[in-house]
Amino acid sequence: MHKVVEVNGVRLHVEDQGQGPAILTLHGGPGLGSRHGDARTFGVFANEGYRVVSYDQRGNGESDGKPPYSHEQFIDDAEELRKALGLGKIVIAGGSYGGHLALEYALKYQEHLAGIVLRDTAASNAYQHTSKERALASGLPGISEDMLDRLFGGRVASNEEFKEMYRAILPLYWVESTPEQLEAHLNSITFRYETHNWAFSINQPKFNLVHRLKDIKVPTLVLVGRHDWITPLEASEEIAREIPNSRLVVFERSGHSPQIEERDKFLTEVRRFLAEVLPVR
Structure with a gap:
C-alpha cells in the first residue's frame, strides 16, 4: 500500500506491505535512489508473514526535499517513521549508501533493532x-x-x-x-x-564508523557482490570483522546488486537470517 507520512517537517512516500514483524529498508544512492527497488526485493517477505516498509528518503524519489540531508537527519526520519507506523522492534536493511545509514541508525537506536541486513556498503570513505x-x-x-x-x-x-x-x-x-x-x-x-x-561534499568526507562497529551487538548479515566496484569486497569484510555478531556472504557472480544478479540466493540468505532474529509467530 502506498501512503504519505509526514515526519520532521517532510512528507515521505512509503510502500507498506504485509502484516507481522517489520523490516524497514533504507535505499542507497542519495539523489537517485527510491523505495521501489527495495519494495520489489523485500516485498517477497510480505507474503511470508512480515511487514515490509520501504520509503523515499527526504530529497529522494517523490518525497519532499528539505535540508539538512545529513546522516543524523536521515536516521532521525527513519526513527520517526518507525514510531509513526507503530513498527516496534525491526530488522533494518540498508543497501549501498543506505548501509551507511543503517549502521548510523544501529549506533543511535540499537534498542529498536532485532537485526541488521547490510548489502554492498562500507563503514568509512576509505575505499x-x-x-x-x-x-x-x-x-x-x-x-x-x-x-x-x-x-x-x-x-x-x-x-x-x-x-x-x-x-x-x-x-x-x-x-x-x-x-x-x-x-x-x-x-x-x-x-x-x-x-x-x-x-x-558534506557527509562523505567525514564518514568513518569503523572504530565504533564493535559497539553494535545486534545480529548482522553482511551481503556483498565479489565484483562490486564502488563498495568493494574488502569494505564488507571489514564490517563483518568488526561487528561481533555478524555473518558475511559473498555473491560470486554479482557486482553492486546481488539482490538482482543472484536474486534467489539473496532471498534465501535474508530469509534464513529473518527466521533467526525476527521469526514469524
Missing part, C-alpha cells in the same frame, strides 16, 4: 580511491578523472548533468547487462542533484 581507480581502468566512454572528482566530490551542476554522469558509470555496477537494461534503469530514476551534492 573511494579504489572505486575511482577501477572506474578509470574500465576504459568506458564518458569516464574521466575530472568527471569522477566532480561526481564524488558533490559538485554536480544540474539534474541533467547528474543523469549523464550516472549513464557513464552505470555499466560498472553489473557483471552482465545489456544496453537496453541499462537505459531502462536510467530512465526509471528521479535525479535530485542537490541531495547527492550534500551527501558527497
